[in-house]
Amino acid sequence: MAQRAELKQLQSQINPHFLFNSFFILNTMANTGDLERVALFTTQLGEYFQFVTRNASDEVSLKQEIQHARVYTEIQKLRFSRRVAVHFEDLPYELEKQ
Numbered sequence: 708m709a710q711r712a713e714l715k716q717l718q719s720q721i722n723p724h725f726l727f728n729s730f731f732i733l734n735t736m737a738n739t740g741d742l743e744r745v746a747l748f749t750t751q752l753g754e755y756f757q758f759v760t761r762n763a764s765d766e767v768s769l770k771q772e773i774q775h776a777r778v779y780t781e782i783q784k785l786r787f788s789r790r791v792a793v794h795f796e797d798l799p800y801e802l803e804k805q
Contacts, residue, residue, distance in 0.1 A: 711765070722759065728786070729748075729752055729782070732748065732785065732786050733745065733748060733749070733752075736748060744785060747785070748782070748785055751778050751781050751782050751785075752782065754775075754778045755775070755778050755779060755782060758771075758775045758778070768803075768804070769798070769802055769803070770798055770802075770803050770804075773795070773798055776795075777795055780793050780795070
């Protein structure tokens, strides 16, 4: 329980920093008129925050966790597009139910 409390406390510190950076990125995209990326970015942010603010139990399926990792990675790719390259393999079918 102590580890879980510590993790939740660390997450609460990270989220404001992540949110601030996200608004800065969104502002930059809007100011440059990059509306396609603005739309993509806001969709990804919505998915990200929907996952991290869920009211369900702490347990999620491996498929959901990987999808969350993909969304977060796509957000970071938009932020660091010149410095980051990422490739995800498909989740093996036999692991989708875990």
